[in-house]
Amino acid sequence: LTRERSVTLCKRLYREPKILPCLHTFCSDCIAQLEPFSVSSRCPAVEAGDRPAVTVTVLCPDCDSEVDIPPSGPAGLSTDHLALDEVFLETLVTNGPLGCDLCGEGNAESRCEVCSVNLCEFCCQAHRRQKRTASHSIQGLDELKSRGRLCRPVLCSFHPGQELRLFCQPCDLPVCLECAATLHRDHRCCPAHDVIDRHGDRIRELVTARLRPRLERLEESLQKVEVSQEALQARVEATANEVRAFARGYASAVEAHCLSLLRHLEELRVQRRNQLHLQRAQLQQALLDVRGGVEFAERLLSCGSDAEILSAKGVTLRRLTSLAEGSYDPHPATVAPDDGSGICFMSREPAGEVEGYPVVGVINSNTVDVSKCTIEGEGLQRGREGQQGHFTLVCRDSAGEQVARGGDQVLVSVIHKEKKNCTVETTVVDNNDGSYGVSYTPIEPGTYSVWVCVKAQHVKGSPFILNVKRKFRHHSGTFHCCSFCSSGGAKEARCGCPGTMPGGFKGCGHNHKGHPGKPHWSCCGSTVEQSECLPQSVLAAVSPRGHLRTVEL
Secondary structure (H helix, E strand, O other), X not given: OOOOOOOOOOOOOOOOEEEOOOOOEEEHHHHHOOOOOEEEEEEOOOOOOOOOEEEEEEEOOOOOOEEEEOOOOHHHOEEOHHHHHHHHHHHHHOOOOOEOOOOOOOEOOEEEOOOOEEEOHHHHHHHHHOOOOOOXXXXXXXXXXXXXXXXXXXXXXXXXXXXXXXXXXXOOEEEOHXXXXXXXXXXXXXXXXXXXXXXXXXXXXXXXXXXHHHHHHHHHHHHHHHHHHHHHHHHHHHHHHHHHHHHHHHHHHHHHHHHHHHHHHXXXXXXXXXXXXXXXXXXXXXXXXXXXXXXXXXXHHHHOOHHHHHHHHHHHHHHHHHHHOOOOOOOHHHHOOOOOOOOEEEEEEEEEEEXXXXXXXXXXXXXOOHHHOEEEOHHHOEEEOOOOEEEEEEOEOOOOOEOOOOOOOEEEEEEEOOOOOOEEOEEEEEOOOOEEEEEEOXXXXXXXXXXXXXXXXXXXXXXXEEEEEOOOOOOOOOEEOOHHHHOOOOOOOOOOOOOOOOOOOOOOOXXXXXXXXXXXXXXXXXXXXXOOOOOHHHHHHOOOOOHHHHHHO
């Protein structure tokens, strides 16, 4: 991530270019204007009173790396001589104005490659006449432009005019002859051409053996990342288009579904309104007929003589009987059964697909008709003491179809017909599909009355008759041939049959007195394996002599 910083660069040709430790080149003045990232004192003072050397760290404007500036400032950085040559060649190529570096008046026509100065014609002749510079190589600017590169010596910054021809190995620096004789006189200095192979090979080895393969891997990885970015962008755009197309299609499907629901709702309104209008007309006509019959009968009874009443009795009774047995009951519960309360919108109910898109939301128009409701399951007719019974109430509409919703008020009561204070707790579970599961557990045998009501009205057949049988008595013994065999010859083993054995045995044995002659239950003596265990009261009431015959029966 790039750190936020304020960088001021001249954006012009290099002037005194310096190389940062990250190998990026900038003007010395531009480096000096960089905002310090951090300041540290790394070298302690040598003598008392001396200030410690301060190292300033800045951020490279190109790669954003943290680089250290020497205590001497940008001047302590290495000079980029190649950049100087490129600046000079750029000026030549662009035909920029080059003045004489010595006199400053004439236009430069040549350049001293030793002194790195541009010379006009007069200064060029003077430069060749002077003994000190007579041996310098002077090239014309047009020739330099045609060659496209410069071949000039690198001069010493401490001794101008002195070329850096030696290399100080202890200091690891190129030096001139005067530096070798003064500043580095005790150091081992070798000609630059003797050590260039060793140092150049080291740089070349790093580049060739390590950095060049890494560069290729980085380029390959970067290319893959760029390809992945392009593929990602293309995929995201394609997916976004799919999402937009889906949203448009789904919105269209939802709108179409909404219009369909509204049309269906309007059809229901018209249908129910017509039904109510028809019912209203029929009720009004029935009301007129009943009122007319009642008024005629009351007038006949109040104003007519005996002969008049008896003469009109036949036609009057036939009419009144016909009106009394009419199909329209004036009871409020049946006057207007459909008030629209059964119409509801179920927002989460699946509604199939519209234009290939799944939609939800249906209008439920089913109204429960209590007379058409049905009950399923044997738990409504018979039950067993202590065992849970079940049956299902299915609410249906006037057409006999099961309603597709729940939420109706369902009441179920189970009351003993003989013991009015004996009621059974019931549980009603709404299955939310028009069916209701009912469960109960009777605690006493007998006949019960089951009331099943929907919206405070009895369903057809209610109250129902429920017969609850007593609890099934399971056998507690063993179904065996005799107690002697089943117990392994134990004398204390007993059996419910009247069989006995001599020798102190308390149970029965084969071919002994009282043995039933077939397998039987050890608890009650019953010879039927799939049977109910006989109670002790029955066993006690049967005499030992007739016990075997009773079990057989």
